[in-house]
Amino acid sequence: MLPTVILKGTLIKKSQQKRRTSPCNYKERFFVLDTQDLTYSEQRPGKKPSQKGCIELSRIKCVEIVCSEVPIPCSNKYPFQVVHDNCYLYIFAPDNDCRQRWVRALKEETKCNALLLKYHPNFWMEGRWRCCYQTEKMATGCQEYDPMGYASKKPLPPTPDPQRRLSDPGRRVVVALQNYSPHEDTDLPLHKDQEYILTDSSHHNWWTVQDHRGNSGFVPCMYIAEKSCDNFNRFEWYNKDITRGRAEGLLMTEGKEGAFMVRDSRHAGVYTVSVFTKAPGSNGQKNPRVKHYQIRQSEAEESKFYLAEKYLFSTIPELIQYHQHNAAGLITRLRHPVSQGRESSQSPAELSGQWEVDPAELTLGEEVGSGQFGLVLQGRWRERRVAVKMVRKGAMSEEDFKEEARVMTMLSHCKLVQLYGVCTQHSPMCLVFELMEQGCLSDYLRARRGRMSQDSLLGMCLDVSEGMAYLESNNFIHRDLAARNCLVSCNNVVKVSDFGMTRFVLDDQYTSSQGSKFPIKWSSPEVIKYCKFSSKSDVWSFGVFMWEVYTEGRLPYDNRSNLEVVEALNAGLRLLKPRQAPEAVHLLMEWCWKEKPDDRPSFALLLHELASLSDL
Structure with missing residues (x-):
């Protein structure tokens, strides 16, 4: 009796690398599921398709979607897995509906097999399972496998009435300031720079938005900004009623490089960014002052906001967020938001006291190297051999030093040279690292x-x-x-x-x-x-x-x-x-x-x- 075809279509298959002698690749294959086998072939224009693989359904032990936060390096972004013998076949569908059709059909055809009791819901990558960090590829799974259920079949939150969505003239468009991966079933993923419809902003921290497919869910309100809106009161950098002189006074009093605020300009609907800098003047000497930049809009059909013409943004919060991390045409980055009537936020350059090293506990030894910012010496700290980077005077400001040190305190990994602490209470300032005995x-x-x-x-x-x-x-x-x-x-x-x-x-x-x-x-x-x-x-x-x-x-x-x-x-x-x-x-x-x-x-x-x- 000839097998009956159940499903067929073009999907993308990740190389199984049984020999693993070449880089991983992703290739289009024409898949056919019938009542006996799952086969996949290479389509060749003008030629007969070349079969590349065939899996007997009786050998399949698990079929399930792959839940992963890693970027998908091919055009199809919806992965599922077929576990057979001692192999994991990763297949990528073009959309979630297509993926569910294949997963359901394969589960239905294999539900009477000798199946896995547990499976791995994430990828095997980097020599370990991303879901449970086990380092054996054939290790027992970490999540119970349900051959009758569908992990991908999560009910979406109810969407607003379609008629309201299409006819409501007051709908509010928001733009994602950054990516967001859902933590709950009722959340909606955000993709940076994409637009969404805001349907409910009544909650203090979580707003409800709708994507272009009509899916609706909760997102953190600080991750989005309204595309056409002048209500920035929830942002600590915004000062509604403040004069240029008052802004300069507050920023000069703050006195930190990159202290800034956004304020209303004299012209209605126009905003100005005021920022404090100590950058040297024409005479080469430090010149504390406040620079003012008007936020402008491009003349293109899709009007965008900018401070420097090459860097355009859909919203003002998005613009501010970018320049908080990139000077990109400004005299300095926007580092420390300052608000009238509110305490300014803690400087990102402030270090926790636990990182401060007492100079009396530090013994310096011979020089082991030098770099752009100064010498590197061997030393001892609390009975531990360390490397001490001495920051040469004038190489960087104290604020920059503290900010860069704070960056390093945020990072901890066994393949990064570990920072133990900093000395900021005497000159020259220094960084204390683990000693790497065999050098560069x-x-x-x-x-x-x-x-x-x-x-x-x-x-x-x-x-x-x-x-x-x-x-x-x-x-x-x-x-x-x-x-x-x-x-x-x-x-x-x-x-x-x-x-x-x-x-x-x-x-x-x-x-x-x-x-x-x-x-x-x-x-x-x-x-x-x-x-x-x-x-x-x-x-x-x-x-x-x-x-x-x-x-x-x-x-x-x-x-x-x-x-x-x-x-x-x-x-x-x-x-x-x-x-x-x-x-x-x-x-x-x-x-x-x-x-x-x-x-x-x-x-x-x-x-x-x-x-x-x-x-x-």
Whole structure:
């Protein structure tokens, strides 16, 4: 009896990498589910389809959606899994309805099989399950598997009446200021810069919005802003009735670099940003003053707000949020909101007292290095060997120092050099770090040239990709990733260093001011051309870092000047494959060096691919 076809259609399949000798890939396949098998084929124009796989339904142990917060690197964003034998097949549907059809049909056909009692609701990535952190791929699942139920079948909150939605002339449009992943079934996910309809703003903290598909749910009100609205009272930076002179007085009294407020201008409906700066004047001396910037609107059909013409935003809160983390044309970033009649918010540069190191407890030893901001000395603190970075006078302001130190206190990962504390009560100020006994990786590689094993080289790349994936997940960018900025511990673990000189950037992008210096030979095309930094420019640098590792510390483009490197990159040329690099590793390097940032992998994906290679 011939099998009966139940479902068929084009989906995207993630490579199973049974041999794991090549980077992970995502390919379109034509899937057919019948009463005996699940098959998938490659469609070839003008030719007979080529079958790429066939799974007997009797071998399937679990079918369920994948719930994950990781970015999906293919066009289909709705993953589900088919577990058979000892394999996990990840399939990506174009929408949730399509995914549910396949999951339900497959569950129906396999409900009498010998099924798993528990399954993993998240991906296997980076050498572990993202849901329960178990490091064995065939480890027992962490969530009970219901062969009759559908984890994806969560009832949406009731949506407003369609007629009201279409005919209500007073509907309010809001824009998402940042992404939001639901914590409850009644929440709605937000995608930065997308528009939503606000249907209820009566709750103090949670508003109800509706997306373009009619799905409705709760979102934190601070994550959205009305597209056309002059009611900013809920934002601490807004001062409704305040004169220019009064604003200057408050900001001068605050006296902190980047203290700012938004106030009404003399013209109705127009707003001004007033910001305090100590930036040097024409004579090179510090010149405390308040600068005023009018918020303008573009003349395009979709009028947008801006302070600097290249940086346009749909809402004023979105504009302020961006410039709180990027100067981008202003004299300084908008760091400390100041409000009339309210206490100004705690400065982000304020450090918790637990981080302050008593100088009497710190013993300094010999110099072990130097950098842009000063010397690095060995030392002892509370019976612990440490590295002490002394900040050279004039290298950075006290406020900048405290802010950068605070950045580092927010980060803790086994593949980042750990900050123990700071000394701010005496000059020079200093940072106290864990001591990495074997020094910087570039020197370490050169000293052992010709004696490094393949496992050691791959392990170094794994260590750094793990640290960078953590920075990426926390919206940090490094901007100077290279072997010289990675350190080696006494047990040969490689950790990322100098990440504290980054900026915390909510939109994952930093545009440097003119004149900033960056290492050309490690820099991506968009950094060289536009001074545009992002996690994807860090990925480019990581490709060069891998090249350094597999050449055992050679300088990239060592026979070319910076100008010649720029010309070569513009011509599409890339570094050659290192002799010791396996083909799979070289493919990862080339993936990092794609011209367009969006074509490059994330660090999470790179870590996954490197971990797969290490399992060989």
